[in-house]
Every structure is written in structure tokens, then in C-alpha cells.
Amino acid sequence: MHRRRYLAAVGTSLSVGLAGCSSALAVFEDNPCSGEDCHIGMNRTEFLPKTHEITVGETVVWKNTSEADHTVTAYENLIPDEAAFFATGGFEDQETAYDAWRDERGGGIGTRETFEHTFDVPGTYEYFCIPHERANMTGEIVVSE
Template sequence: MHRRVYLAAVGTAVSAGLAGCSSAISTGGDGPCAGEDCHIGMNRTEFLPDVYEISVGDTVVWKNTSEADHTVTAYDDRIPDEASFFATGGFEDQESARHAWQGQRGGRLGPRETFEHTFDVPGTYEYFCIPHERAEMFGEIIVSE
């Protein structure tokens, strides 16, 4: 009898601990960022949340909430045609951002640093972290009218 009570309590604790671990579209309040300080945080190999939904004209603030260096780099071919490319370091395209990172860690977003970008064109924007791309550190911004 005591074993069942124990297992039920452990099961409940594990379920509660895992709640919210799945990816979901966020419009704020999830992960290490909530409010004006930042909208999207980062751990060692993830953007938190990895999908974020906003409206045209909104500004998104990423904050490196981990101890590792990161980048926020748009994929050239995965943003709307009329949209501006964005990357930490202010690079004009994905190739320049990659080259700068490989040479001098250009575009580095150090711990507790922030980066922001305003989205003026509706559509889906996919981005990544250059040093953690192999670990599948990807994110997506969905911009609606």
C-alpha cells in the first residue's frame, strides 16, 4: 500500500516537472524571458522558446541566458523575400556572418548580452546559432499582419 502511494507521488512530481518541456508557439511568458527584458532566451543549445509569434512592427529581444557564446543568424533563404536579413554583429548576409564567426568569433552574443530586431514584413523567419547549428539550435519567428 505504501509503495503505491510513493509511486503515485513520484509520478505526479515527474509529470509536473516535465510540463511545458515540449515545443510550442509562444507569444511571451515562457522560458527564461518574460516581459520587456527579453522575449527569447538561450540555454546551451536551444532558443527558448524556439518558436515565437508576433505582429508586423514588433521588436523581438533575444538574451543570452546561458554561459556559452551564441549568435542569432537568419537563414538567407528562409526569410520572406522583402524582409531584411538579421544577425548579431550586423552582418548583411549568412555567408558574412559565418565567415566572421570562424575568423574572430564575430557576431558573438556573450552571456547576459541582448540582440534585437524589428520585423516589418509578415511571414516566417528561420534563424540559427552558428556555433551550435550542428546541435540543432534553431528558432523561428512567425510574423502576422
């Protein structure tokens, strides 16, 4: 009889102890970056978080937190008119970024590599990952005054 109570108590304490682990994992999956080394992480086909809000003059750091190669490429027609185009690899426009990726995987960032860009114009900036665009790997940066 005491054995059953003991096993029930052990089972209950084990369940309670592990409950925090699953919620910590869920937070990591929502954003694998702590903000100290990066603001936006990447899993296989998502930017995490998908939307990031900042103020004018701030720098955003993306980090490839997956095992796949990725790019960070602005949609030229979905950034403010006065804003500078941005893309991993330093390309000046979206077409050049596409061509570089197709030719030699140009602009790709590997596992644990980072890319950063400073946003000087307020507005919404939409961007994507070239090799995972069909999987809807997109994100947005919202820049306020």
C-alpha cells in the same frame, strides 16, 4: 506513536511545499525571459521558446541566458523575400556572418547580452546559432499582419 504521525505530517507538508518549485523551474526552462527584458532566451543549445509569434512592426529581443557564446543569424533563404536579413554583429548576409564567426567569433553575444530586431514584413523567419547549428539550435519567428 505520536512521533510517526508527526514525521508523516512534516514529510507531507514538505512535499506539497516543494511541488510548486519544480513546476516553476519547468516554466523557466521553457522560456527564461519574462517578456520585459527579452522575448527569447538561450540555453546551451536551444532558443527558448523555439517559435515566437508577433505582429508586423514588433521588435523581438533575444537574451543569452546561458554560459556559452551564441549568435542569432537568419537563414537567408528561409525569410520572406522582401525582408531584411538579420544577424548579431550586423552582418549583411549569412556567408559574412559565418566568416566573421570563424575568423574572430564575430557576431557572438556573451552571457546576459541581448540582440534585437524589428520585423516589418509578415511571414516566417527561420534563424540559428552559428556555433551550435550542428546541435540544431534553431528558431523561428512568425509575423502576422
